[in-house]
Amino acid sequence: MNTIQCSVFGHAFKVSKDITAHVKEYQCKHCKKQMTTNANGNLIPLTPKFKKINSVLKSVHYKKEKRKELILDR
Ligand SMILES: [Zn+2]
Numbered sequence: 001m002n003t004i005q006c007s008v009f010g011h012a013f014k015v016s017k018d019i020t021a022h023v024k025e026y027q028c029k030h031c032k033k034q035m036t037t038n039a040n041g042n043l044i045p046l047t048p049k050f051k052k053i054n055s056v057l058k059s060v061h062y063k064k065e066k067r068k069e070l071i072l073d074r
Pocket residue numbers: 003006010011012028029030031032033
């Protein structure tokens with residue numbers, strides 16, 4: 001893990017998981033630090049609490065998408 005690079009150049013976050021159109025989880029490709037966007041669009045550390053919130057968000061979002069598909073099918 002190249003954490004020195006992070007403290008010099010900053011983290012290199014990549015999207016690790018799409019939660020909704022606005023909420024995503026990010027992981028630094030060097031030190032593996034995880035971040036997420038909250039409801040206000042701010043980047044915050046991905047704590048176990050937010051992991052849980054995101055998984056709920058994702059399932060709610062998924063259900064919404066499904067409903068949209070069903071309407072479109074009609
Ligand atoms: Zn990093």
